[in-house]
Amino acid sequence: MIGKRFWSWLAVFVAAVYFIVPLLATMEFSMRMRRGTYSFDAYRSVFADQRFAETFSYSVVMALITIAIGALLIVPTAYWVRLRMPYLRPVVEFVTLLPLVVPAIVIIFGYLRLYNSSSWLPLTNTDMGANALLVFGFMTMSLPYMYRAVDTAMRTIDVAVLTEAAESLGARWPTILFRCIFPNVLTGVLSGAFITFAIAVGEYTMPSLLNRPAFGPYLALIGANKAYEPPALAMIAFAMTWVSIILINITTRLQKGAAGAR
Amino acid sequence: MAATQPLLNRRLITDWLGIAPFALFAIMFLIAPTVYLVSGAFLDPNGNLTLRNLVDLFQPNILAAYIISIKISAASAIGGAIIGFALAAAISLGSLPAWVRSAVLTFCGVASNFAGVPLAFAFLATLGRLGLVTIILRDVFGFNLYATGFNLLSFLGLTLTYMYFQIPLMVLIVTPALDGLKREWSEAASVLGATPWQYWRMVVIPILWPSVFGTLLLLFANAFGAVATAVALTGSSLNIVPIVLFAQIRGDVLHNPNLGYAVAFGMVVITGISNFIYIWLRMRAERWQK
Amino acid sequence: MSYLELSHVQKSFGPVKVVHDFNMSIEEGEFVSFLGPSGCGKTTVLRMIAGFENPTGGTIKIGGVDQANLKPNRRNIGMVFQAYALFPNMTVAENVAFGLKVAGASKPDIEARVKEMLDLIHLGHLAERYPYQMSGGQQQRVALARALANKPKVLLLDEPLSALDAKIRVSLREEIRAIQRKLGITTIFVTHDQEEALSISDRIVVMNAGIADQIGTPSDIYNRPATRFVAGFVGTLNILEAKVENRDAATVRVAGRSITIPPANLNGAGDGAAITVALRPEALSLSKSPSSDVALDGRVTSVNFLGSVIRTRMDVEGQQVSFDMFNNPGLQPPQIGDIATAHFKASDVLVIPN
Numbered sequence: 001m002i003g004k005r006f007w008s009w010l011a012v013f014v015a016a017v018y019f020i021v022p023l024l025a026t027m028e029f030s031m032r033m034r035r036g037t038y039s040f041d042a043y044r045s046v047f048a049d050q051r052f053a054e055t056f057s058y059s060v061v062m063a064l065i066t067i068a069i070g071a072l073l074i075v076p077t078a079y080w081v082r083l084r085m086p087y088l089r090p091v092v093e094f095v096t097l098l099p100l101v102v103p104a105i106v107i108i109f110g111y112l113r114l115y116n117s118s119s120w121l122p123l124t125n126t127d128m129g130a131n132a133l134l135v136f137g138f139m140t141m142s143l144p145y146m147y148r149a150v151d152t153a154m155r156t157i158d159v160a161v162l163t164e165a166a167e168s169l170g171a172r173w174p175t176i177l178f179r180c181i182f183p184n185v186l187t188g189v190l191s192g193a194f195i196t197f198a199i200a201v202g203e204y205t206m207p208s209l210l211n212r213p214a215f216g217p218y219l220a221l222i223g224a225n226k227a228y229e230p231p232a233l234a235m236i237a238f239a240m241t242w243v244s245i246i247l248i249n250i251t252t253r254l255q256k257g258a259a260g261a262r
Numbered sequence: 263m264a265a266t267q268p269l270l271n272r273r274l275i276t277d278w279l280g281i282a283p284f285a286l287f288a289i290m291f292l293i294a295p296t297v298y299l300v301s302g303a304f305l306d307p308n309g310n311l312t313l314r315n316l317v318d319l320f321q322p323n324i325l326a327a328y329i330i331s332i333k334i335s336a337a338s339a340i341g342g343a344i345i346g347f348a349l350a351a352a353i354s355l356g357s358l359p360a361w362v363r364s365a366v367l368t369f370c371g372v373a374s375n376f377a378g379v380p381l382a383f384a385f386l387a388t389l390g391r392l393g394l395v396t397i398i399l400r401d402v403f404g405f406n407l408y409a410t411g412f413n414l415l416s417f418l419g420l421t422l423t424y425m426y427f428q429i430p431l432m433v434l435i436v437t438p439a440l441d442g443l444k445r446e447w448s449e450a451a452s453v454l455g456a457t458p459w460q461y462w463r464m465v466v467i468p469i470l471w472p473s474v475f476g477t478l479l480l481l482f483a484n485a486f487g488a489v490a491t492a493v494a495l496t497g498s499s500l501n502i503v504p505i506v507l508f509a510q511i512r513g514d515v516l517h518n519p520n521l522g523y524a525v526a527f528g529m530v531v532i533t534g535i536s537n538f539i540y541i542w543l544r545m546r547a548e549r550w551q552k
Numbered sequence: 553m554s555y556l557e558l559s560h561v562q563k564s565f566g567p568v569k570v571v572h573d574f575n576m577s578i579e580e581g582e583f584v585s586f587l588g589p590s591g592c593g594k595t596t597v598l599r600m601i602a603g604f605e606n607p608t609g610g611t612i613k614i615g616g617v618d619q620a621n622l623k624p625n626r627r628n629i630g631m632v633f634q635a636y637a638l639f640p641n642m643t644v645a646e647n648v649a650f651g652l653k654v655a656g657a658s659k660p661d662i663e664a665r666v667k668e669m670l671d672l673i674h675l676g677h678l679a680e681r682y683p684y685q686m687s688g689g690q691q692q693r694v695a696l697a698r699a700l701a702n703k704p705k706v707l708l709l710d711e712p713l714s715a716l717d718a719k720i721r722v723s724l725r726e727e728i729r730a731i732q733r734k735l736g737i738t739t740i741f742v743t744h745d746q747e748e749a750l751s752i753s754d755r756i757v758v759m760n761a762g763i764a765d766q767i768g769t770p771s772d773i774y775n776r777p778a779t780r781f782v783a784g785f786v787g788t789l790n791i792l793e794a795k796v797e798n799r800d801a802a803t804v805r806v807a808g809r810s811i812t813i814p815p816a817n818l819n820g821a822g823d824g825a826a827i828t829v830a831l832r833p834e835a836l837s838l839s840k841s842p843s844s845d846v847a848l849d850g851r852v853t854s855v856n857f858l859g860s861v862i863r864t865r866m867d868v869e870g871q872q873v874s875f876d877m878f879n880n881p882g883l884q885p886p887q888i889g890d891i892a893t894a895h896f897k898a899s900d901v902l903v904i905p906n
């Protein structure tokens with residue numbers, strides 16, 4: 001018994017060292033900018049850089065658009081498949097898992113070949129088109145997580161019964177979808193949304209290959225040219241990931257609470 | 263009959279209209295690009311069917327990229343799986359205080375998402391030439407890490423870095439499986455005369471191996487497709503598949519677009535096989551989890 | 553010297569004492585039930601016998617051998633769990649063979665014993681099934697066969713029927729008892745269901761808050777409860793407050809009337825002492841029989857049709873009294889609001905020690 005607990009503590013301790021040391025080192029490195037003393041100069045420099053604000057807000061806007069379009073696409077689809085076409089579920093589930101199989105870099109490679117300037121739909125020619133491609137790329141990457149989150153939320157409510165109840169009260173389908181289904185799967189949408197947000201804001205490959213002024217490529221650029229700002233940015237990114245995870249935990253807890261109350 | 267037939271058809275049409283947006287999205291932005299690349303891998307520049315591109319994958323520099331990629335992915339997946347399993351076992355079965363468990367799980371949630379460029383920065387700040395650990399090893403212990411031939415931009419360095427998101431992913435996926443081991447199973451085994459080792463060999467390992475091995479494959483695919491960390495860490499100095507493909511997309515460094523498609527196809531095949539086996543093994547594992 | 557001896561067994565989890573001074577001797581081949589509400593310590597005693605928990609004090613001996621330093625896998629005990637606990641990765645036959653295999657039995661021996669065990673539980677035809685392909689009742693029978701395969705010294709059953717449907721519960725408990733008789737194996741059966749304990753045990757231990765309130769045969773426990781807790785937990789009881797009128801004449805005052813009870817039932821309570829008396833619902837009847845000598849008048853407050861019996865509750869001067877009568881389609885049951893008279897024998901009155 002004592003032996004088991006000892007080995008468990010040892011495993012946790014070794015893991016803690018491996019995980020905490022890089023964070024401490026990053027923190028330490030980021031504060032070395034002023035010679036001979038620790039300071040937050042690197043953070044000041046990061047926040048003073050106009051491109052930081054520009055690229056970050058660009059990525060945030062793209063992420064929010066991705067979440068909005070993604071929710072509008074996935075919630076009705078998951079609803080429709082559950083309600084009307086259950087025989088299609090295996091197919092839809094397979095499709096939503098595909099992005100785990102096809103790496104992002106391959107998907108974006110495909111976009112660049114299919115929608116380049118000489119193709120039938122030259123999306124890469126205009127900024128708007130490239131932005132749209134980026135949004136669709138983010139949507140594809142987040143599809144496995146978003147669909148799963150929404151579908152799980154729908155399993156806890158019985159969509160068929162809810163729909164029949166609404167229909168018997170005379171509701172039409174937009175009312176059913178937006179007044180009955182959406183609010184009930186909101187926690188699922190939210191937890192999918194946070195994952196989408198985390199993916200979209202930090203993503204490097206897609207915006208870089210689409211030449212978009214996004215946060216990921218900006219990070220890489222700073223990494224190649226500066227010494228102390230990159231670790232500061234890493235710490236900022238780490239903090240943002242924490243916030244997202246805490247928000248996910250809160251929403252899933254709310255979801256569980258709501259399911260328990262049923 | 264005649265009256266009901268059109269009605270049925272109309273219902274069928276609404277059914278399909280309902281998922282049309284999703285189908286359109288999936289075809290345009292997921293399936294078509296993949297199919298385009300995969301089919302391109304089997305075509306020559308003039309559009310004739312060929313296996314030439316696949317054969318060309320075996321030219322030394324591309325083959326080397328695949329081998330080093332597979333080695334790094336396998337090493338980081340196996341390392342991540344072993345350490346992650348030990349950590350998951352510790353928090354699930356090790357009778358530690360509850361706060362340790364929730365702290366580890368929350369941290370794993372964060373760390374498994376902490377990948378890409380920032381992760382590369384963190385490891386450069388730790389084990390780079392001026393990283394804290396490198397400096398402490400040199401100044402306090404008189405040990406020059408880089409004199410031993412260590413390089414963060416190498417097999418070992420990249421493996422060590424990837425494990426930062428591999429271990430947490432393993433913990434997050436395997437902990438529920440370990441939690442699914444009922445206390446009664448170990449009690450039943452011991453009361454029937456089994457030693458703890460016999461219990462592990464005859465009950466725990468057969469129950470867990472689909473989850474553990476499946477997760478190992480998922481970790482492998484995960485590392486294989488990781489581009490950003492590698493690019494940010496090594497620039498393009500390390501010859502691994504995602505970097506080769508990245509450079510090919512940027513500027514056709516292979517001087518043959520179809521060979522580029524073949525490289526992408528090779529990636530899809532490798533991550534695809536790992537993921538399919540993973541999903542299949544998961545279904546197998548869930549059979550017992552009622 | 554009994555086969556299984558528990559003397560002064562105690563168990564604390566940190567500051568919480570879950571088993572106080574527990575003493576019991578069980579004979580070889582006896583079927584004993586530990587009965588009590590959840591948290592009374594019955595499962596803890598069982599787990600100490602199995603070796604999963606170490607007693608904080610006292611000794612446990614099986615066949616004269618102190619078990620204190622024996623790990624569970626050295627005790628040769630059979631155990632059946634509430635949640636079946638079959639190994640999900642093994643077939644029925646492999647599950648039953650598990651104990652023989654780890655004991656190093658030869659292959660033909662294992663096969664013969666597995667077949668014998670499966671025949672015993674009538675599941676020979678399902679030998680190659682996996683647990684997830686079987687019903688709860690079937691799984692629990694397999695768990696029983698698995699526990700018996702090694703010919704254990706003692707069989708421990710930890711609420712084995714609680715997870716099953718009512719009908720299977722009854723048939724399986726009869727099956728367990730039949731097998732136990734056939735093999736003559738010393739058995740301890742933990743349950744919170746009094747009907748289960750009464751129907752299959754040689755002896756019952758009623759436990760409450762870590763203490764064995766009463767140890768006795770089913771009829772002892774039911775007819776002569778030693779404490780108010782036992783009286784209330786085993787069966788449904790009408791509890792009435794009463795006062796001793798005359799100790800020597802053994803008269804007590806209950807619900808406004810004076811009745812004479814067997815003097816031994818008084819347990820030495822003096823004149824004027826407040827006591828609690830109890831009446832089983834089946835001791836009361838609406839019709840007067842030759843042997844009944846007391847009558848209580850009251851207003852009917854509820855009538856519950858339970859199938860073979862009808863349970864009627866009535867208010868007797870502010871105290872609730874319920875009684876059972878057999879369902880008789882020819883007779884009109886009492887209606888709520890009726891004034892009714894319940895008859896009983898004074899000798900059926902139980903005096904509960906306070």
